[in-house]
Amino acid sequence: MIKLSRRTVLGAAMAGAVPLPASATLGIQLRRDVATFAAFGEHRSGGEPARNAARWLAGRLGALGYQTQMDTFPVATFTDPWVKIAAGEKTFAGFVQWLPPRNQWPDILTGPLVDLTKGPSKPGCLALISQPAPFSAYWPERLNGVVAAASEAIAVILAVDDPLGGLFAYNRDATLPRLPVPVLIVEKAGMTVLKNAAEHDKSAAVRGAGSIQQADAFNVRATMTGTGRTIVLSTPLTGWFRCGAERGAGVAALIALGQMLSSTGRPIELIASGAHEIGHLGMQRAIANGAADPQKVAVWCHLGASLGATALDESGGPKSVHFMMANKLEQDALRTFADGLGLQRLPGTYSSPGEAGDVIRGHFENVIAFTGVFPGFHTPADDGRAIDSVRLESYCRFLGTHLPTYL
Template sequence: MDQNAPLSASRRAVLGVGATLLAAAPVTGAQAGAGGSEADARRILERYAGFGDKAAGGAGDDACGAWIEGELKALGYACERQPFEVPAYEGEAPSLSIDGARATLIPQAIVQPTPGLTGRLFVPQRGEGEIALLVLPHARWSTAKGEVERRVKAATEAGAKAVVLVTTGPTGQALALNTPADKPLFDVPVAVLAPRDADPFVEAAAKGAPATLRMPGRSFRRPAFNVTATLSRGAPKTLVLSTPRSGWFGCVGERGSGLAAWLQLAAWAARSKLPVDLALVATSGHEYEYAGGETYIAHAAPKPAATALWVHLGANVAARDWHERGLQLGPLPSADPQRFLLASPPLVEACKAAFAGQPGLEQTYPADPKRAAGELSSILSAGYDPVMGIFGAHRFHHARGDDLSCVSPALIPPVADAFAKVIARALTKAA
């Protein structure tokens, strides 16, 4: 099979247990690999992509959650929905206009709408005006907190009434940025402009030319839900398997690859004879500083003392890598190595052995909330141990182009199999 071939869509153009837990021993009571097939991975990826945009609480996210419930119930899990609220924006897409050019933007959540703000477009520290144009340095941008937040606030302190970000990165596309769920991070309208569309606006900003920013839609809150699932065996402790399902746009590489590996692990765990109960969660609200994950940890997850092991499959579990050919990207059959595997110290050597040869994952880092990202950081900060999990950012992370062309089904089973081997050895040895 040609691993470079797209699936069914055309190309659209980060990062407890005793030391004897993992002593070498034959694995008993569980299959030594997840046993998921490439065909099954293809089925999951195509179905996930078919739901379209997965913004938390939106139609695609809700439909995806309902589908996941069906998948888990068919495996024998008891499912429940855990509701919570998330921010949302609907209506006309924001735009930035100058004489001779107009570009469609991504609204920066939590959105501060404006029916139309006209003023001088300017680059902070190089001019003055009302609409600041911030060209960010090259990176795989994913959050508005931290560096972006600092730059935006400096611009508003300099007099900006609105800010347009240019998320310079590996694809030329605009990148949506995560943000806290409880209140707006910024007091002024903020939106994101694609680097490939930025040149005329950079020239206009250098001259202090007039520009108009429109973001007239509605900013509101709506319901979302986590899908939680359990399979009780009367065991004293529980194995937790978690993954986010929501995200910006289609997020097939970012979210879909992890979801596919997670579902393969869920099927393996259900048919295994591991000496643990099972608890699964597919969270919504990831874009809002992991709101669904925080809600699950606070109100539904097994307590740390009752958890045998927590395995988290976060962003970029198995997205494909790309060759750079000037401004063009050529697909590769291998996985994007910008994915990080963290594990509690007693699990590190077993992870290195199980994930050997998988780009990025062959290097296992000791689990530390300060080194982790996403929900994995929340899990570690809550005191869970042992833990292992993946997070990362592939080239199309948070871009509209994160579609089926960003994944290859062949990359999914090796990740699920490696996790299954470490889980089985850890839990059967601990038992």
């Protein structure tokens, strides 16, 4: 556990963030914080951008008067999950799905292409799989059987039907068994090239130089003392690619709500969890280490994926889908807020997905969580432009007044 000095906190608060003028609106602050978060780079666990983002966030919260700590824990991480795939004269990027069978990526893999919709896998082939549009960030159970059936292939190449045609990578728990063969993610356009080549009995080559190594991941914890029962806010810090809208919106809202709640006189605890995309390791660690005592917590609000990520809905393509989950959905204020924003209301149970499920299984009395998916979710295209700052501000305004009502 690293305690940050006030000097370190204030220095980090200034790094990468422009001080806001007194007249700046909450919407401007939210947009700037989303942009700052996205600008750090790819936020996968254990990487330098994730480390820098954690330090920046600790600095922002410390500057608001919170006592901040960075909890460091080891994780396995990709040094470079990107590969190049060549079929004939066409070359395009691929991404290694977590967790591959070996720690070191081969310099080159070459084999015939086999479209698994047209026939079974063959020994030594590159097997092609297409997956319907994503409704979840998590590796689907059905793919385990598909990949297992292609275990004699030298690699499986997978394209998910992302609404924008992007390269979609799944979250997958690091504690699960390794995939039996390497699974490489490509864009839809790349899969079209590969399937056309497969129809003509062509081969392809995959080149890469990445590896898996141990590195540090970080949870950021910020606390403020007060009287009464504690208000807890949490959000994940990491994910595949830049996750500007997916993760940046929750981080920006955490900062804004931390500022709004700091004047309530209540005990406040803010948790930003690392290692989200590889099994919620940071959140599980925070709960296991007693980051918050269920008996002393009035309400826990989890700011999950894609808050306010509706700005791309007017492009004429697929729309975003957003959810509110609570273990006490009957509250009028929650229902009114969710219905006003068009959020689908879900009951929070022990089997709930995501980090909200981890919190509920931690026996906390009142849990509220938000999540969603949008065009470009979990792809390299997510640079934060999907955020509607007016909508994101509405989350903050509502929660800033609603959360203190839990006593």
